[in-house]
Amino acid sequence: MKKDCFYKLDLVRKKPLQKILLQYERTAFVDFAPHYNYYQKMVQLYYHDNNDTEDNFTDDHNSGVPVSFEEIEELGVIYKHVTSQEELDALAKEREYKNRDKIHLNLETFKNDVDAYNAKMKQFYTEHYHEDEEIRYIVDGEGFFDVRNKGDKWIRAKLSKNDLLILPEGIYHRFTLTNSREVTAIRLFKDEPKWEAINRVH
Numbered sequence: 001m002k003k004d005c006f007y008k009l010d011l012v013r014k015k016p017l018q019k020i021l022l023q024y025e026r027t028a029f030v031d032f033a034p035h036y037n038y039y040q041k042m043v044q045l046y047y048h049d050n051n052d053t054e055d056n057f058t059d060d061h062n063s064g065v066p067v068s069f070e071e072i073e074e075l076g077v078i079y080k081h082v083t084s085q086e087e088l089d090a091l092a093k094e095r096e097y098k099n100r101d102k103i104h105l106n107l108e109t110f111k112n113d114v115d116a117y118n119a120k121m122k123q124f125y126t127e128h129y130h131e132d133e134e135i136r137y138i139v140d141g142e143g144f145f146d147v148r149n150k151g152d153k154w155i156r157a158k159l160s161k162n163d164l165l166i167l168p169e170g171i172y173h174r175f176t177l178t179n180s181r182e183v184t185a186i187r188l189f190k191d192e193p194k195w196e197a198i199n200r201v202h
């Protein structure tokens with residue numbers, strides 16, 4: 001079969017494949033299905049192990065229990081794998097996101113001051129919600145989004161390049177970098193940026 005035939009087949013099978021691929025480590029596919037390289041960097045969704053503190057928040061905290069796309073969709077969370085600027089622009093138009101900005105965070109952002117970097121990560125530890133959707137598209141690097149499910153358990157999304165996540169208004173969440181300490185992300189806004197975070201009171 002020609003390579004372009006594989007590609008078309010992939011598009012048809014994309015949805016069921018997404019469910020299956022979540023059960024595997026990304027690297028497993030590189031070995032036996034090179035034409036599925038498209039999926040290598042896809043999001044990982046799993047239940048948080050709840051062993052986090054402010055100081056180890058950026059570790060993976062993977063409980064080993066995967067989360068399906070259906071589970072996050074029930075919460076109103078939307079995941080998309082976006083591989084081109086055109087695709088991102090089309091999505092922005094479709095959902096009426098008129099504004100965007102780009103953020104780049106790494107150690108250099110904090111002038112290589114590890115204490116300042118860690119202080120920022122601790123700030124990210126506080127869960128909050130917004131009165132608008134929160135949309136984050138990972139251009140490069142990695143980041144975690146934690147979202148609360150209806151039973152108040154943390155679901156963690158480990159996002160890599162080309163992953164886009166839309167959180168509905170009112171959902172408690174938090175974002176942080178992974179231990180790779182590097183992320184470039186685009187934030188999309190419906191109108192003027194309205195980023196007031198309403199922190200959770202325990």
Ligand SMILES: [Fe+2]
Pocket residue numbers: 128129130134173174197
């Ligand atoms: Fe937020």
